[in-house]
Amino acid sequence: MNFFNTQNEINQRNLNNKLRIFADFNNADEESWLRLNCIGTIEDLARQKVELQDGQTLTFYSEDLEVEGMVKHSPEENIWVAVINWDNIRL
Secondary structure, eight states, rough: OHHHHHHHHHHHHHHOOOOOOEEOOOHHHHHHSSESSSSSHHHHHTTTTOOOOOOOOEHHHHHHOOOEEEEEETTTTTTEEEEOOOGBOOO
């Protein structure tokens, strides 16, 4: 096994084990982006040792909702947000 095979296996495992981060679906801005500044989000990020980065894809959930989203920094509010497709929310 060489480095590239090992790296591909790690990447595949990461895809299969997508990180789930709590988000308050009622805490969206005027662009309909989820603000990632509630206590549940901060706790999940800390517990899973996730450092947010522009373009990062994560799974966001609440009690009964789940959706994939792309992380981006909002310069207007100086916080991290998740760009989601509200039509893709799973119950």
